[in-house]
Structure formats: structure tokens, C-alpha cells
Amino acid sequence: MLSVKSVIKWLFSISLFEVVVLCLIVSFQFINLESTITLFVFNFFFASLIFLLNGTVNKKLGMLAVGNVVGLFWNMAFHYFSSAGTLYFGETFEVLYTVTYPMLNLMWVVPFFSLSLCFLPKPQNAGEEAKSF
Amino acid sequence: MIMYMVRHYIFTLTVLRRAKGAKTAHVVSSIKYEPTVSILIPARNEDRVIGRLLERMNELSYPKEKLQVIVVDDASSDLTGIIAEESSKRFKFIEVVHRRKENGGNGKTSAMNAGFKHSNGEIILCFDADYYPQRDIVEKLTEPFLNPKVGAVQGRVVVLNEPQNMVTRLVALERIGGYRVDQEARGSLGLIAQFGGTVGGFRRCLLENLGGWDETILAEDTDLTFRVYLAGFKVAYVGNAECYEEAVDSWKAYWTQRYRWAKGHMQCCFRHFGSVLKSNNLKLGEKIDGLLLLNVYFMPLIALLSFIVGFVLIFLKASMLAGILWFSVPVSFYSFVGNFAPFFEVGIGAHLDGRRRIQLLIPLLLFTFLYNIPICAKAFLDLLGSKIKGKSNTTWAKTQHLGSGNRYIGNQTVTLERTS
Numbered sequence: 001m002l003s004v005k006s007v008i009k010w011l012f013s014i015s016l017f018e019v020v021v022l023c024l025i026v027s028f029q030f031i032n033l034e035s036t037i038t039l040f041v042f043n044f045f046f047a048s049l050i051f052l053l054n055g056t057v058n059k060k061l062g063m064l065a066v067g068n069v070v071g072l073f074w075n076m077a078f079h080y081f082s083s084a085g086t087l088y089f090g091e092t093f094e095v096l097y098t099v100t101y102p103m104l105n106l107m108w109v110v111p112f113f114s115l116s117l118c119f120l121p122k123p124q125n126a127g128e129e130a131k132s133f
Numbered sequence: 134m135i136m137y138m139v140r141h142y143i144f145t146l147t148v149l150r151r152a153k154g155a156k157t158a159h160v161v162s163s164i165k166y167e168p169t170v171s172i173l174i175p176a177r178n179e180d181r182v183i184g185r186l187l188e189r190m191n192e193l194s195y196p197k198e199k200l201q202v203i204v205v206d207d208a209s210s211d212l213t214g215i216i217a218e219e220s221s222k223r224f225k226f227i228e229v230v231h232r233r234k235e236n237g238g239n240g241k242t243s244a245m246n247a248g249f250k251h252s253n254g255e256i257i258l259c260f261d262a263d264y265y266p267q268r269d270i271v272e273k274l275t276e277p278f279l280n281p282k283v284g285a286v287q288g289r290v291v292v293l294n295e296p297q298n299m300v301t302r303l304v305a306l307e308r309i310g311g312y313r314v315d316q317e318a319r320g321s322l323g324l325i326a327q328f329g330g331t332v333g334g335f336r337r338c339l340l341e342n343l344g345g346w347d348e349t350i351l352a353e354d355t356d357l358t359f360r361v362y363l364a365g366f367k368v369a370y371v372g373n374a375e376c377y378e379e380a381v382d383s384w385k386a387y388w389t390q391r392y393r394w395a396k397g398h399m400q401c402c403f404r405h406f407g408s409v410l411k412s413n414n415l416k417l418g419e420k421i422d423g424l425l426l427l428n429v430y431f432m433p434l435i436a437l438l439s440f441i442v443g444f445v446l447i448f449l450k451a452s453m454l455a456g457i458l459w460f461s462v463p464v465s466f467y468s469f470v471g472n473f474a475p476f477f478e479v480g481i482g483a484h485l486d487g488r489r490r491i492q493l494l495i496p497l498l499l500f501t502f503l504y505n506i507p508i509c510a511k512a513f514l515d516l517l518g519s520k521i522k523g524k525s526n527t528t529w530a531k532t533q534h535l536g537s538g539n540r541y542i543g544n545q546t547v548t549l550e551r552t553s
Contacts, residue, residue: 114495122487
């Protein structure tokens with residue numbers, strides 16, 4: 001029979017997963033398709049690579065959820081910024097925004113990925129060779 | 134671009150799964166294999182670093198009666214030859230080959246061939262003068278030769294002077310991605326593990342059959358890798374055979390080194406592309422990986438072309454959609470996941486090595502990618518120019534080693550630094 005602790009853990013995991021799904025839905029509904037694709041790409045790399053490393057599932061899910069929230073707000077901020085810029089400067093601004101869009105997203109995806117790795121425990125045998133002359 | 138992305142992703146996943154499954158880091162073979170080994174050290178004006186390497190040669194755990202170390206003093210104008218001679222007097226297994234200005238100073242490949250002629254070992258290993266190997270590296274590098282299909286080996290390169298500045302840190306990150314993930318995965322998947330020109334070696338008989346190092350090519354390591362595979366042999370990657378290098382410590386030196394690599398790699402691509410496609414000695418996976426490896430230095434060029442075409446199309450308003458596509462898709466794929474060592478590959482490699490702080494610098498790898506665009510473009514244009522003119526432009530631009538790595542080794546070697 002499941003203990004209370006494990007039930008809480010399960011519920012916590014499910015709620016974190018819900019945050020991720022919610023971010024995807026919100027980005028699609030209120031921002032644009034590109035932002036949803038970016039979040040998908042981030043989730044894909046994160047889930048398929050970081051989930052294979054040592055560390056608790058909840059910790060990884062938590063980081064994934066935070067990453068999605070960060071990505072969502074990042075995209076939202078830039079989306080409104082581009083809308084305002086397009087109104088003020090015209091179509092050229094929208095083109096420039098579209099062109100630089102992948103680079104702008106790179107600025108949160110890569111740092112967040114590398115930051116997440118820092119929070120995970122070191123693997124066994126890590127760096128043994130590198131330190132021994 | 135997408136193929137490179139998929140390739141790097143598969144590599145990362147392979148190494149991760151392997152690291153998760155392997156509980157023991159290294160299984161030592163029960164068979165004792167101690168062939169005679171010749172170590173070639175080409176050195177041109179390396180007096181700041183050669184001393185520490187030759188001291189290290191004496192500290193190697195491999196039986197000295199089976200070891201021959203050949204220093205090729207390649208027309209040095211500094212104290213390299215004198216330091217090597219002094220070491221040769223102290224240690225009988227060290228020999229020095231002096232090359233005068235008339236016949237020397239033509240680059241590493243020429244020096245390697247000169248050293249190879251003097252060697253007599255069954256296995257030929259090579260180390261650059263700025264390298265500092267582990268004590269048991271020779272045992273580790275010779276072990277794969279028990280397999281008759283193995284024609285060459287490659288060990289791992291780790292940056293010694295990593296804390297020196299931002300350039301060395303970023304080079305260290307590139308090295309982590311390249312060796313901890315790329316090379317290891319290629320070895321595991323039975324693809325084209327690459328001989329890196331140093332911290333590696335060959336069977337003597339194979340190297341003789343191949344005719345030694347090709348002096349007309351700048352990326353002699355890549356050239357030899359493909360010649361080994363095309364001859365029906367394999368390159369074995371030994372990840373736990375580590376050697377510490379003094380990485381380039383300025384953007385100028387980085388340019389010089391990468392320009393040489395890019396140009397040499399492109400030469401190799403022109404030379405081996407057809408042979409790889411037609412070869413009966415290569416499996417389909419090896420062919421695909423080989424072709425991707427040969428073309429890797431063209432990718433920044435494609436990115437550059439996409440910049441130019443994209444901008445032109447946008448500003449001419451020829452086709453808005455085409456412009457956006459030309460510009461954004463390659464850039465995103467390339468910088469996001471398709472660089473020589475994409476961010477996730479470097480990140481996972483650094484994590485598996487237990488490196489935490491350096492992981493935070495991964496976003497800065499974007500600058501090295503951007504820096505590689507003009508490097509590769511210039512290399513390509515120069516190569517094209519020399520092809521059109523019919524002149525072979527293979528001047529070896531040597532990387533200067535200032536001995537900055539000495540301070541990271543230990544007190545015993547700090548004294549080797551030249552005081553003048």
C-alpha cells in the first residue's frame with residue numbers, strides 16, 4: 001500500500017507536469033505557435049537528456065516546470081514588445097523580430113539547461129581521471 | 134544542419150546511457166601486452182614546454198627498455214634543441230633528431246616523418262610538445278592494439294591551463310564536448326573515431342603501408358584517420374587515457390589554430406569524399422558519419438551564406454518568407470544545436486566529468502560559433518584561391534606555446550619555466 005509520503009510525491013509530480021502542459025497550452029493560445037514549438041524543443045532536450053541523469057524525478061520535473069514558466073514569460077514579453085514595435089516602427093520591425101526570434105530564445109534555453117545541470121548531483125566516478133596526473 | 138543535430142543528439146544519448154550502465158570505469162585486460170613503443174615529439178621553438186614533457190617521459194610507468202622517445206627538434210631557433218639534448222644525456226631512452234633550417238621547419242607532418250624514420254617501435258605514439266600525459270598512458274594506449282582490427286588509437290585531450298582566461302575556458306568546454314561525448318560515442322557506436330594528431334598512435338606496419346604523414350595536407354590527423362579506415366582498420370578511442378594540453382589563450386591564437394584546422398579539414402573533404410562513398414571497407418553508418426565529419430567545417434559557411442542571402446531577400450523584399458527562412462532556420466539550427474559541440478552535448482559532457490562551474494559558461498559558446506564563421510569562410514576562400522591558381526598553399530602556422538600551463542601541473546615543474 002502506498003504511504004502518505006509517496007502519495008504526496010506523486011501528487012507533486014503530477015502538478016508539476018500539469019504546469020508544463022499548461023505552459024504549452026497558454027503559449028499556443030495567447031502567444032504564437034513558434035513559442036509553443038520552442039517550449040517543445042526545450043522540453044524534448046530536457047526530458048530526454050536530463051531525466052537520464054542522477055537526481056530525483058521531482059527535482060527534475062520541478063526544474064522543467066520552472067524552465068517552461070521562464071520560457072513562457074520570456075516569449076510573452078517579447079511578443080508584446082514586438083507587437084508594440086510593429087505598431088510604432090511598421091512591418092520591418094516584425095521581420096527583424098521574426099529573424100532574431102531563434103536567437104532570442106537561445107538566450108533562455110541554453111542558460112537554463114546549463115543551470116539545471118548544476119543543480120543535479122555529480123555522477124559517480126566523475127572527474128576522477130581528470131584530477132589525477 | 135538537421136542531420137548534424139540528430140547526430141549530436143544520438144551521440145549525447147549514447148554516452149549518457151553508457152555512463153548510466155557502466156558501474157566500473159575501466160576494465161583492465163588480463164593479458165599483458167607490452168610491445169616496443171616509439172613516442173614521437175615534434176618540437177619547434179618549444180623551450181618553454183618541452184622540458185616538462187621530457188621529465189614526464191621519465192615518469193611514465195611503461196618499461197623503459199621497451200620505450201623510445203624521439204624529439205624532433207625542427208629547426209628551432211630557441212633552446213629546444215639544447216633542452217632535448219640535456220634530457221637525452223640524462224635518460225637513455227630519449228633520442229633527439231635535429232633538423233637544420235635547410236631541411237626542417239616545414240611543419241609538423243614533415244617533422245613526424247623525420248622522427249618516424251628514426252623510430253623502431255612496433256607502436257608509434259605521438260605527443261605535441263605542450264602536452265603532459267598521465268603516467269600510465271602508454272599502457273592504456275597500447276592495450277587496444279590487442280585487437281588486430283585496430284590500426285590506430287586516440288586518447289583524451291584535457292585542457293591544462295583552463296583557469297587562465299575566458300578563451301582557455303571556452304576551448305576546454307569545446308574539448309569536453311568533443312572528447313567526452315563525441316569521440317566516446319563514435320567509439321561506442323562503431324563509427325569514425327577520429328585520430329586527433331596527438332595523444333594517439335598507430336601500428337608501425339600500418340603507418341609504413343600508408344606512407345607516413347602526408348606533408349601536403351594541413352589536417353594530417355583527419356587525413357590519417359580516413360586513410361586508416363579506408364585501409365580496413367579502425368581507430369580505437371581510449372577515453373581514460375588522458376593527456377593535458379596547453380590550449381590557445383588568445384582569440385588571435387584561436388583564429389590561427391582553427392584556420393589551420395578548417396583549411397586542412399576542407400582539403401581532406403575534397404580528397405576523401407569520393408573514396409568514403411565508394412569504399413567497401415566502410416559500413417553504411419561509418420560512411421554517413423565519415424561524410425558528416427568531413428563536411429563539418431563547411432557548416433559555418435552555410436550559416437554565413439544564409440545570413441547574406443537572408444538579408445538580401447529581406448531588404449529587396451523579393452520574398453519575405455524566403456528571406457526569413459534563409460536566415461532564421463539555419464541560424465537557429467546551427468547555433469542552437471548544430472555547432473561543432475552543441476550546448477547540450479557540452480553540458481552533458483561537463484556534467485559527466487563532474488564539472489559544475491564551467492557549465493555556466495556554456496551560453497558563451499555562441500561567440501565561438503560566431504567567431505568560427507569568418508575563420509571557416511577565410512579558410513574556404515583561401516583554399517579555393519589556391520586551387521584556382523594551381524598553387525598548393527599548405528604553410529604550417531604554428532601555435533605558440535608560452536608555458537602558461539606549467540603553473541597548473543605542480544611545484545616540481547614550475548621551475549622548468551624559462552626565466553628569461
